[in-house]
Amino acid sequence: MKTDRSIIAIPMGDAAGIGPEITIKALEKKEIYDVCKPVVIGDAAVLKKAIAVVGTNLKIHEIHSPAEGKYELGFVDVINLNNIDVDQLQYGQVSAQCGRGAYEYIQKAVEFAMNGEVKALATTPINKESLKAAGVPYIGHTEMLEALSGAHDPLTMFEVNGLRIFFLTRHLSLKDAIATMKKERVHDYLIRCDQALQRLGVRNRRLAVAGLNPHSGEGGLFGWEEVEEIKPGIEAAVKDGISAVGPVPADSVFFQALNGKYDAVLSLYHDQGHIAAKMTDFHRTISITNGLPFLRTSVDHGTAFDIAGKNIAESTSMEECIKVAAQYAPKFHS
Template identity: 75%
Template sequence: METKRTIIAIPMGDAAGIGPEITVKSLSKEEIYKKCKPLVIGDASIIKKAIEVTNVNLSVNIIASPSKGKYELGTVDVIDLKNINLEKWSAGEVQAQCGQASFEYIKYAVNLAMGREVAAIATTPINKESLKAAKVPYIGHTEMLEDFGGAPDPLTMFQVRGLRIFFLTRHVSVKEAISQMTKERVRDYLSRCDKALQRLGIENRKLAVAGLNPHSGEGGLFGMEEVDEIGPGIEAARQDGIDAHGPVPADSVFFQALNGKYDAVLSLYHDQGHIAAKMTDFHRTISITNGLPFLRTSVDHGTAFDIAWQNIASSVSMEECIKLAADYAPKFTSDSL
């Protein structure tokens, strides 16, 4: 009996970047179609050009709605927004029309997800400078998604192989990040992480918190953050019924989680978790945005203008991004966090 395949929407990203290339390369792989029904939201003329550049054996099927797709290997089903002027388009450059178009692809995909016409969204790279050139009032995916989905402060989770990583702080200096490592914030984030894992269908969730200082501070010998704030935050979460552990020294906790000791790790600052994930497998590190009313996965790399449209870009991240969306979609619940 064939496994039921869900529809995964793929906004094609910035047309001048590698998004269209990695999209068509991914959709030339049989394993993608075994897992899901991929649907591209983009510009059909750019998709056709990407097929020519990458020399993959695909034809384009332009459709008006998700229900009209063929979803079979050898065909790329595309909802064509017709928003790129090829005469004014150029590869690998910041262009307002590409920024505006990428914004429109995302908004369209979100509307499909909110209307339950697709099971999840797997996003390709967009470019901040192109968005700015188009006067789009958002700097990136996360800001758009939290606005469109009505979900303030979404929670980012990285997954690579069996390793899942959440982030207590994001794009702030290390000094500012340390000031945000309060008991209250640790407790709150552990609760949010636990609920996020539950939405993804993970039972009996076991969470670890990475330490900040060498050896998690050795009881205060190398810093008091673990003693004063991080440890008490973990204990408060445990009293809330969350199976939380730590702080576990950062030089070992990610390895332990990768090997199954924990279901996820709460990283205390941006680079701590990013380094662990990307050293595990740079190309297979996928981002999941939790807290939205729909499932969204994303590649964790940029538009790569320097290699765009040269048939150089690897599609491994995009393939993993689509497959992860397909894996989680049947388990995902849309209950609000």
């Protein structure tokens, strides 16, 4: 077992969802303890309930700070916030207490990350409706982390099997996304993508920009976005010293990056990059939030209320989430 393992904080997520369950399943695996020291920020009673659901012999080890952890296989080191009434807990149900709890776990994890007690966060799913019921003024992790850390406009990156994907636009209609594909935005994002890769320890960074139209527009035959906006944005970034090419047709660029031709691809819209990542390996696609003062990785699925508490939930994504955090934590430059 490595002696220089980084401490990784795992906020437990929504207690009524699969977060506690997949956390327990992940922490049954020796390979997790081989690469890091995982500390759960959550509620000990909820985790004990999850241990019963999973049917494992893991022992809860309550601590007050990450420095007190055992970090040994067989024990779950927990910062117990004791903020869930388990007698009122119902799996699969929207709940104000679970929404409030999920926020408080993240809040505490950020506090530990900001003062250097943990090296990274590996986050589990939270539920937007539960957050709303609790009066939490954020719709998701990214917004919370941005506010709690004082960061501005964090940048999302997916990673799966060595394929890295950034997103020029995310939750917009395709029509609105196309309207925002301006050369200034492409230029700015390529600079930020390069900076993000540098913080993760990637050297000699090579970026490719995916095309929007079939065959990247064929010089205007199938659309002018590449000619008028996307290519000029790439050229401006190259003048600033960024190693970037494109637009490369979207039907080949992700395959090329997966096979090592590029270190990352800038996807132009939400589904373009999501489809590429999830078709590569749905369960091992991990989200990394760049632009924060600390490293944060996340599973790329929701609370799965329909299967919570049934010992059905797959923990592969959670395991990968923790492993990726452990992989980048020693290289990450804040």
